[in-house]
Amino acid sequence: MPRCDMISALPEPLITKILSYLPTKHSVTTSVLSTRWKNLWLTVPALVLNRRDFPYGQDQVVLSFLDRLLDFNPDLRLLKVKLKCGDVEIDGFKDRISTVIQRGPQHLDVEGCIYYIDRRDTQIYPFIDYMPLNLYTSRTLVSLTLTYWGVEDPGLVVYMSCLKSMTLVKALFRDDASLERLVSGCPVLEELTLVRDTHSNFEGSVDSFMRVRSGSLKRFRVPLWYGEEYCTSPFVKYAIEIDAPRLERMTLGEDQFDSIAVKNLDSLFSVDLDIKFSVKFDPEDLSKRNEIRYFLSGISSVRSMIISEKTVKVLEIYSSVGMIPKFINLSRLEVVFPCDSLQFLPAFLECFPNLKHLILEVYYSREMEDAFELTDVPQCFLSTLECVQLKRIHEWEEEEMKVATYFLENAAVLKKLTLSLTNYPRYVSDEEIFHVVNRVAKRSPTCQILADWDLC
Template sequence: MGSDIGSTLVYLKLTSSGLRDPAGFVYMPCLKFMHLEEVIWDTHLDTVISGCPVLEELTLLRDPHDKYKALLVRTQSLKRFRLLPLRKGYVRSRVKCTLEIDTPGLEYMSLGDDHIDSIVVKNLTSLLVVELDIKFVAGFAVHFDTWNLTKRSEIISDFLNGISSVRHMIIISAKTVQAFDHYSKAGMIPKFNNLSCLQAVFRSYLLQFLPAFLECCPNLKHLLLVVHSGKMDEGLKLTDVPRCVSSTLECVEIQEKLELEEGKMKATSYFLGNSAVLKKLILSPTAYDPRDVLESEIWEKVNKLKKRSPGCEIIIRAMEED
């Protein structure tokens, strides 16, 4: 890269290319946005980042043939970081890799790569939003064993504690919730005391874990719950009532194709019956299909549910027709 271009460049995107460091150092004093996809490195990532003193946003999609065993993201200026998942067709990278993030100014972090061997976070004192789409394990079809608390478990625990000050958490994959379920059995989930907004995808059979998960969010105010279709246990009993449900939760939105079976209404009944300060409960666009169920039938069923917060507004939205 020519010195004149590098000295004025603000945005850089490299895709399916090589990145060399002929002088042992890359200096781009004005670069604020860097997007790297499947770049074959001839230098370490931290060498590049250290030459970008005002870098604010970094998006990274690793090349599965990358030879380096460590990705170091250490900078004072970075505000947004995204790690994209490997492209479809790759089960995992050829080399086990550790991602280390040491960014005291980071406000937004999105992690979508299942094949990083471990993630180490440090000094995330400014973190506002974290988006997770990871299983917390490397490789394919690897399951967490609560009876075998190895070094990997300690790394995962350190990671969760490292992001525990976040205010808004987005879990866009049910596999991440499933991992939380596993790790909670070993007492590895910390309290997210600053968390006020949570968006999470649950498979129907994981709803039994919902109260335990919410127990880790004592000051939660807004919850968006996306329930993936699947068989729900008709014997499901949501009996435990964590602090946030009883005293802080103000708005709950449930995205699910609600039908008339009793089991499908239990999540709705749980929040209406236990949330003392709930102001709004929304059954959002996937709540029901007007071609199959009349809106009046849904209203009739919901209105029969016990409501602890008398001022709670219930909103039912039909699925948009194609």
């Protein structure tokens, strides 16, 4: 059969829809196919452009390219826009972004620059620009991602009526109230992610207090930034307050909080904590103890929780001077325990009287000097704890056996104990481990011991 160009036979709206899933540099290349394809890329309702797609130093080429696309069909609505400005400022790029926003995009993802070149001495200096003011009154945006951009009070009413998801990565806020005004102007916002710049070149200008107050927010994340760090100044400390009565999921993974306050989190379903509350928690610091107590009480209605090793250490220290509140609604817990805190494990689990599913990972150290004993039996062992997973077991020695035995001998309604063994050379074979564990006298006669090989 002769070759048939089936794609060219498609209607133009369908072809441009297909091209909208490609980076703009790829859709441009289709212009050489035929006369019909020459200008099709200019009618694609998406713009995905990276400054690095152009020759270095050819800033005018970048601007001319954008002008041609934006001027070709002024009535074309760009539904999806993703722009990376590159490391060094392009004079005039911000104006093009303003024009893009006027085109009514639903999804906007813009990465700003972090340096500018001073024309007087040709040296490179840290730099951050502020988003065009027409951003704050967009009636079309559904999702917004800003990276390395400044956010400010535009001096007018902020109102983004359709915005449901917002991600701010290393954004610089003009003042302490900028974030609150921005969030308050998004009446249907459901998801907010803040990736903070903990090493800032703008020390003294960076916000020190952030308030997230929203009646619609359902998911809130402050994850730890693992990307490349361009700045080397000391850690930037700040306080954060979260007031969101409809919030269901919260992740706090960054560790540069000077203080944390939560209010009205009655709808909270899950929490992921990887924080220390301060650089070094001093149990004699009454204000910090009160802060931790109020925070734990504020999230005590949660049903599922993930807790990191560093948070466990803080809770252990806090428990010596204050009482950890009961999490009576919590049924699922995933926690990482340092081996030198295992003595704290029974008291810790006592805080979850209705726990059903426990995923426990222990960081063992072969340099442990103090032996630990697990004797106290938490309330959940007697009535609710049904599934326990001992995660990422590298070796199998006395400490690992002691933890497994603790659950088998004391959990009265346990249905399943799962040993997650890593693909790691051990002196003891998998078969030997299960043989020894199965010999333990189980308090729950229906308990099964299962294997789950963790290849991480």
